Amino acid sequence: MFVGGRFTAARSGRTYRVGGATVPLAAGEDVDDAVAAARAAFAGWSGAAAYHRGRTLYRVAEALEARVAVFSAVGVGADELCLAVDRWVWYAGWADKVAQAYGRTHPVAGGDLTVSAPAPVGVVGAAAPADAGLLGLVGVVAPAVVVGNTVVVLAAEADPLPALALAEVLATSDVPGGVVNILTGRLEPTATLLGSHTGVDALDLTGVDGPLAARLEHLAAARAAVVRRAPGPVDWRADPGTTAMTDLLRTRTVWHPRGT
Amino acid sequence: MAGLAYPPDRASPRIADLRSSYGLFIDGDVVEPASGRSLACVNPATGQTLAEVAEADQRDVDAAVAAARRAQDRVWGRMPGRERARYVYRIAGIVEERARELAVLEALDTGTPVRRTREVDVPEAAATFFSYAGWADKLAYAGLGPDPRPAGVAGLILPWYRPLLSLARQVAPALACGTTVVVKPAGTAPLAALRFAEICRQVDLPPGVVNVVCGGEATGAAVAGHPGVDAVSVTGPAEVGRRVAAAVAGTRTRLSLEPGGPVPLLLFDDAPLGEAVEAVVDATVQPPFGVAPHLLVQESVHDEVLAALTRRMTGLRVGDPLDANTDLGPVSTAARLRHVRDLVTGAEADGARRWSPPSDLPDRGYWFPPTVLAGVAPAHRVCHVPVPGPVLPVLTFRTPDEAVAMAGGGGYGPAAGVWSGDGSRALAVADRLRAGTVWANTSHRSDPAAPAGGYTGYGPGQRHGWEAYLAV
16 A cells, blocks of 8 residues: 555555555555644645746656556556556646636725635545546546545456556656555445545545445534545546546635725 | 613514414415424523414425425426526525514524624625526526536524525525425524425415424434435534434435534734734624634734734623614523533633623523633543534634644634734735635635535535535
8 A cells, every 4th residue: 555655565464466566455544644743744835836846747647658668567558558558647737727717806895805725635545546546536536636636546346456556657757645545445435534534625426326425424414524426427538627637626715904 | 890881772572573373384275283393482681471483394305305396396496597597586585675673683692782683694695596596597507517507405403503604605595506395494593494485385386395394402313314315405503514414325316515613713922913903802792603712812813812802892881682783682592501601610710810801690591691711621521522602712723734733623614814914924824724604814704606515425425515405
């Protein structure tokens, strides 16, 4: 698993076999570690200049592009890698544009300078969409982090290797440790552990459906956590629009008097 | 109490034109509730009943949602924006015409001083309707896509504080978006919504576009959980928001929350003291989100600030909300008064020092004097449980980092304040606060052109408070 910028086994040492490989089986303590790492990374990542975040993520895309053989070995064909890289690049470009597109000023009575700007919600818990490979994973991770959130994502239970290959690229990039944390294991109970963790500010349920999604939403409701609901069946190749980012943003409006 | 004596300037309660009983407003008509039950609406200044208000149950909510759905499908959802705008403009105009009546009504129902309702709440409610009327035919330019469609039917759960303005802030955008509404006002403050129903009739709003179902928690649950509702918008205490969020979890219903919650006010050593104290005292006696803020003051100026606070509070006039001289009215219900007393007693037991100016409180009604609690620590309960009365807990900090950490201790909140003479510092601290609205060096105002909203909650609807009403 990839937590706090480092590769690690599960604290329990437990593993499971999938696709001919043995991967760690995450449990409660691993979720705790990942959330703690994401929390620790948040101030620096969200406080970084938006442009800097964009450039950092762009360099990740370049590194992804160079690893055709690595991704091919874990079942990600050249076509899919190409699409995933394009999608990653698209999101990277949004870093310094979200505030321009979604921020505004307000002509309030009294003449105050009143400005609304989008702000990241904090630590996002997410699950990689099953059966959507690297492209689905990118479609969940990239929008969350480009706007300044940090992420704990559960790799797809039946296909975790592309996520670990992505982690290798992140590990050798200048994305700070803790910005993206990748856990491997069973969707349940790990999703519930993540969903009930008080250190998680938002849940992205894109990769979760049915009764599990409803249960996770209940958990979130009890803690007043932000929820991004699954947008229904997704064509990961199509233009995603901006809701994957804006659902994980909140607006802060600051008033300051203006006058002599 | 105050050194100067003012003759009373009392508005007559007759201006509010109250009836003895009110029914529900469903499908354009005033109707009796299916259960025949009603709730007493009480004047908190006297403890007397103002009117009996019908209590809606599941059957009434079903009827209201059905009416809203019919109105949405046949009329309101098909109406071009510019025609919807005409209705909302007319509503705004009537709110202005009937301003005096609405101001007195709000003062009677909630105990808010009439000077405040007259000068702030009612004009802002009218302005809100005017402002959103203008959006009705401009939604394509709102940054929500080229052709935003209405979400359908929205359930609106309103709070007990500032009920008229809260209604305006939720109903106006809903109507502008082409969504029809089922309004559930607070059980203890329903009169503004019922008067608004009359205004809807006055402008010949098509039946079913606005429906008002009064009642308590059960009625709210029926609205929030109704499968026929496409969106729910809640303004209210955090626990109401949590209950509604739980009710819509796992459904397709969109949710918009404007939660009440902690409002920390950070006062730095270089703050303009007079202005800051004025704003802090004002926020204590007329909290913008119904619950008193708490003050975080930099240690080096603590004593000076405390002296200024107590001086200012000594000049406050506590009394009849209908008297224009009054600064502070009663607590809104008997239950909330008990809660305030418990919290203050608990704070003293935790080690806080309590101070109130000498006050002549009336015998009847739900009165609590303006109160400062000094020596409060972040672990004290009074910091985390919102106080629905004029009580100001005061905490100290040394560094900006400490202030930000303490302010964020209550989780995300609707608002915060920062006072510092250094604009750069004020803005930098503002950007670190987990609050939907931050007032930097200014009093706690709202405006129809600026969004309100907590920094938490979920689904769309946080940016301009209205995307819950659109199917985007």
